[in-house]
Amino acid sequence: MKHVYLFGNGQADGTAEMKNLLGGKGANLAEMNHLGIPVPPGFTITTDVCTHYYENDQTFPDELETELTDALKATEQIMGIKFGDEQDPLLVSIRSGARQSMPGMMETVLNVGLTTKTIPGLIKKTNNARFVYDAYRRLIMMYADVVMEKAAGIEVEEGRGIRNRLESLLEIHKKENQYQNDTDLNGDDWKLLSGKFKTEISSTLGDEFPDDPMAQLRGGIQAVFQSWNGNRAISYRRIENIPHEWGTAVNVQTMVFGNMGDDSATGVAFTRNPATGENIFFGEWLANAQGEDVVAGLRTPNPLNEDTKTEDTKDFPSLESSMPKIYSQLAEIRETLEDHYSDMQDIEFTIQEGMLWMLQTRVGKRNGSAAIKMAVDMAQEGMIDKQTALMRVKPDQLDELLHPMLDSQAEQKAVLLAKGLPAGPGGATGRVVFTADDAEAWHNNGDKVILIREETSPEDVHGMHAAEAVLTARGGMTSHAALVARGWGKCCIVGCSDLHINVQTKEVQIGNQLLREGDWITMNGTLGKIYSGQVDLTPADPDTHPEYKELMTWADEVRILNIRTNAESPDDAAQAIKFGAEGIGLCRTEHMFFDETRILAIRKMILADNETDRRSAVMELLPFQKEDFMGILKAMEGKPVTIRLLDPPLHEFMTLTDEQQHELADHIGTDVKTVKNRIAGLHELNPMLGHRGCRLGIAYPEITEMQARAILEATAELTQAGTSVLPEIMIPLVGTVTEYTNQEAIVRSVATKIEIEYGIKLSYLVGTMIELPRACLTADEIAEHAEFFSFGTNDLTQTTFGFSRDDIGSFLPVYLEKNILPQDPFQSLDITGVGKLVSMAVQSGRGVNPSLKIGICGEHGGDPSSINFCRENGLDYVSCSPFRVPIARLAAAQAEL
Numbered sequence: 001m002k003h004v005y006l007f008g009n010g011q012a013d014g015t016a017e018m019k020n021l022l023g024g025k026g027a028n029l030a031e032m033n034h035l036g037i038p039v040p041p042g043f044t045i046t047t048d049v050c051t052h053y054y055e056n057d058q059t060f061p062d063e064l065e066t067e068l069t070d071a072l073k074a075t076e077q078i079m080g081i082k083f084g085d086e087q088d089p090l091l092v093s094i095r096s097g098a099r100q101s102m103p104g105m106m107e108t109v110l111n112v113g114l115t116t117k118t119i120p121g122l123i124k125k126t127n128n129a130r131f132v133y134d135a136y137r138r139l140i141m142m143y144a145d146v147v148m149e150k151a152a153g154i155e156v157e158e159g160r161g162i163r164n165r166l167e168s169l170l171e172i173h174k175k176e177n178q179y180q181n182d183t184d185l186n187g188d189d190w191k192l193l194s195g196k197f198k199t200e201i202s203s204t205l206g207d208e209f210p211d212d213p214m215a216q217l218r219g220g221i222q223a224v225f226q227s228w229n230g231n232r233a234i235s236y237r238r239i240e241n242i243p244h245e246w247g248t249a250v251n252v253q254t255m256v257f258g259n260m261g262d263d264s265a266t267g268v269a270f271t272r273n274p275a276t277g278e279n280i281f282f283g284e285w286l287a288n289a290q291g292e293d294v295v296a297g298l299r300t301p302n303p304l305n306e307d308t309k310t311e312d313t314k315d316f317p318s319l320e321s322s323m324p325k326i327y328s329q330l331a332e333i334r335e336t337l338e339d340h341y342s343d344m345q346d347i348e349f350t351i352q353e354g355m356l357w358m359l360q361t362r363v364g365k366r367n368g369s370a371a372i373k374m375a376v377d378m379a380q381e382g383m384i385d386k387q388t389a390l391m392r393v394k395p396d397q398l399d400e401l402l403h404p405m406l407d408s409q410a411e412q413k414a415v416l417l418a419k420g421l422p423a424g425p426g427g428a429t430g431r432v433v434f435t436a437d438d439a440e441a442w443h444n445n446g447d448k449v450i451l452i453r454e455e456t457s458p459e460d461v462h463g464m465h466a467a468e469a470v471l472t473a474r475g476g477m478t479s480h481a482a483l484v485a486r487g488w489g490k491c492c493i494v495g496c497s498d499l500h501i502n503v504q505t506k507e508v509q510i511g512n513q514l515l516r517e518g519d520w521i522t523m524n525g526t527l528g529k530i531y532s533g534q535v536d537l538t539p540a541d542p543d544t545h546p547e548y549k550e551l552m553t554w555a556d557e558v559r560i561l562n563i564r565t566n567a568e569s570p571d572d573a574a575q576a577i578k579f580g581a582e583g584i585g586l587c588r589t590e591h592m593f594f595d596e597t598r599i600l601a602i603r604k605m606i607l608a609d610n611e612t613d614r615r616s617a618v619m620e621l622l623p624f625q626k627e628d629f630m631g632i633l634k635a636m637e638g639k640p641v642t643i644r645l646l647d648p649p650l651h652e653f654m655t656l657t658d659e660q661q662h663e664l665a666d667h668i669g670t671d672v673k674t675v676k677n678r679i680a681g682l683h684e685l686n687p688m689l690g691h692r693g694c695r696l697g698i699a700y701p702e703i704t705e706m707q708a709r710a711i712l713e714a715t716a717e718l719t720q721a722g723t724s725v726l727p728e729i730m731i732p733l734v735g736t737v738t739e740y741t742n743q744e745a746i747v748r749s750v751a752t753k754i755e756i757e758y759g760i761k762l763s764y765l766v767g768t769m770i771e772l773p774r775a776c777l778t779a780d781e782i783a784e785h786a787e788f789f790s791f792g793t794n795d796l797t798q799t800t801f802g803f804s805r806d807d808i809g810s811f812l813p814v815y816l817e818k819n820i821l822p823q824d825p826f827q828s829l830d831i832t833g834v835g836k837l838v839s840m841a842v843q844s845g846r847g848v849n850p851s852l853k854i855g856i857c858g859e860h861g862g863d864p865s866s867i868n869f870c871r872e873n874g875l876d877y878v879s880c881s882p883f884r885v886p887i888a889r890l891a892a893a894q895a896e897l
């Protein structure tokens with residue numbers, strides 16, 4: 001088996017199609033060679049080697065060493081210089097590259113091959129000792145951090161690692177010599193510091209920094225493979241659902257230098273604007289700098305071209321004006337790449353002494369709004385077809401359009417603290433925290449937080465994920481914080497130089513205000529503005545986004561699944577219709593009982609100890625319920641509305657303080673002891689599996705009667721008034737057909753009475769929720785009677801796994817961490833287990849009743865992968881919360897493609 005793939009000089013062993021084997025970076029480096037784009041030569045070690053490494057006690061395949069030597073030779077041949085050569089040494093970079101990009105989550109080692117023997121030759125060749133020693137100290141820093149500390153498994157407290165120690169040596173040296181910037185250091189300074197670094201390394205880590213190029217190369221390669229299983233890479237994979245088995249490839253590539261003088265530079269760019277989707281070349285660059293300077297946000301970069309200058313960057317030099325020839329070569333490459341890949345690319349380049357080299361191209365991350373705009377634009381430009389455009393937007397990305405923005409009037413009155421770069425649009429308000437761990441802890445406590453950092457690093461991802469928004473003092477639009485937040489559609493502001501953060505005291509000075517941990521701020525990520533305190537947010541209005549509307553039209557043309565919503569109020573129903581809902585899939589009627597006036601009646605009903613009293617109490621609820629149903633059926637005119645009969649255990653209505661118990665006793669003319677006894681009598685050890693669902697209606701048929709009457713009287717009256725209404729009465733938590741037929745009989749007999757009373761023929765359906773394994777197993781029996789099924793996958797998941805849906809939080813994190821479960825089964829349907837029951841129920845139900853209408857109304861109805869499963873299994877509709885309706889529409893379209 002081949003483990004190493006070469007690329008360089010317009011030729012390559014690999015292609016863009018080989019991402020699984022070569023990783024995204026390796027595959028695209030190969031492809032760029034095929035496109036005639038200048039790429040520094042090198043080779044890719046496959047992801048198979050990574051898998052082998054982890055499956056074999058962290059050892060490499062035997063043949064790797066020979067392949068490595070051959071590949072190195074081939075690279076040397078293209079470059080005409082040799083690795084480790086004392087006169088003219090080849091230097092290489094070692095970088096990770098997984099199948100799916102994991103920006104900054106794994107390690108990199110640059111300038112590999114610099115040793116005490118190769119340094120003099122390189123100085124002679126470049127005539128630039130400063131450059132060589134600067135490169136050397138960077139190698140030492142990275143190698144010590146990545147290979148000698150992290151890959152060796154040495155755990156250190158935040159801020160106390162070897163890299164921090166070396167950085168403080170640098171700071172001390174700068175202070176002693178009154179240097180402001182790194183650029184003030186000369187060759188002798190760097191040489192001196194390199195020596196100090198090596199001494200610090202051997203005394204702290206107890207090991208010498210290797211002075212042999214091959215040892216550096218092997219150490220670097222192993223460390224990069226090792227970083228696949230670093231903490232931050234693992235947490236990123238968990239968040240992004242990237243399988244741990246994939247592994248990373250490793251790319252070894254000839255070094256090119258952007259810091260060899262004023263005709264050298266480095267930059268990153270996007271072929272279209274990743275924040276807005278606009279079709280303009282967008283990027284950042286720095287003269288005389290290495291790539292890490294741009295990405296790490298250590299220096300604030302310059303705009304790529306004149307068109308993308310902003311108020312803040314108008315006086316900065318663009319690459320277009322500083323190096324016009326190179327810029328036009330880059331602009332041509334932009335076109336070649338976009339044409340070839342038919343998608344927005346994120347590119348990295350280095351200019352070494354006037355010569356342009358491409359270091360990377362990959363499909364660029366973009367926020368939701370930009371993803372939609374680019375997809376629709378590209379389809380309209382003829383670059384892709386509509387189907388591809390539909391697949392280009394992840395359903396969850398629509399969430400961003402549906403996200404809140406700052407209320408514009410409230411914003412005008414808000415106190416502006418500072419401005420930064422608008423890296424992630426939308427509004428957010430939260431309490432400030434200063435470390436990723438704090439962000440996560442506060443978030444888990446139910447607090448909304450905004451994470452403030454000097455700059456973020458991949459170590460911060462878990463905290464960034466937990467935060468409402470991220471704010472950094474340094475960095476540009478392509479800094480780590482910006483890229484990661486944009487990928488998640490999170491509000492984010494970077495490069496806010498007015499922040500003076502003190503992590504130790506957990507304080508930040510913003511302008512003239514001092515904020516402490518826990519203080520509130522609000523951010524407008526679209527404008528890059530930071531405000532003091534809490535500013536009102538307004539819900540998003542996706543209708544103002546023309547490309548979104550267009551994309552949704554395309555989705556509706558393609559999808560077959562209907563999309564309904566779960567809603568209990570006319571307002572929610574109206575909101576859902578605006579988002580494109582085609583009906584209500586679940587109206588939980590109990591939510592209508594909690595109103596002050598109604599709860600008394602229901603409590604009276606619960607307290608009744610004979611049928612007559614109970615019936616009279618229940619009937620007090622009739623006018624309220626009827627009014628509710630009139631409202632909701634009217635709001636959904638012409639669309640089906642599934643109304644579920646009372647579901648929760650009665651004790652949920654009887655959580656009363658002592659005082660309330662007395663009040664209730666007085667109100668209904670009984671003594672408080674009776675109230676207390678009844679409450680005690682309702683107590684259940686396991687209410688979720690207790691007296692709830694249809695079991696209530698069976699014990700207290702008058703409840704079912706009243707609800708059926710309320711629904712059907714509303715139906716009769718609306719029908720008579722000329723409104724088209726389509727109610728579907730749903731019996732909850734059925735496990736046996738007899739439970740179903742018992743309740744159905746009550747509904748139908750009420751209907752017959754109402755038809756006589758109103759003198760009309762009612763049009764309505766009666767059906768059931770399928771939310772217990774026994775219902776799935778006997779779906780054929782139930783389907784002989786029921787007119788529809790709606791899968792209640794919340795309870796079905798609970799009862800299939802035997803996991804309490806309310807208590808899973810106590811062990812789910814461990815389950816996810818230990819890979820016992822790939823994801824929360826209450827969020828994304830467990831296809832292999834719960835899904836099997838669903839498929840079985842659909843098949844046996846339809847076997848008896850081919851026209852059986854089937855939907856899903858558990859939370860999974862708004863989850864894209866569960867939606868795909870529903871379609872594959874022939875469901876007619878999915879039902880989800882109003883704000884997930886657009887997501888479901890797109891996911892349903894994607895299920896057809």
Ligand code: PEP
Pocket residue numbers: 586588647771791792793794795796857858859
């Ligand atoms: C379900 O169980 O999936 C369901 C929709 O009902 P509830 O969440 O109200 O129990």
Ligand code: MG
Pocket residue numbers: 771792794795
């Ligand atoms: Mg349920």
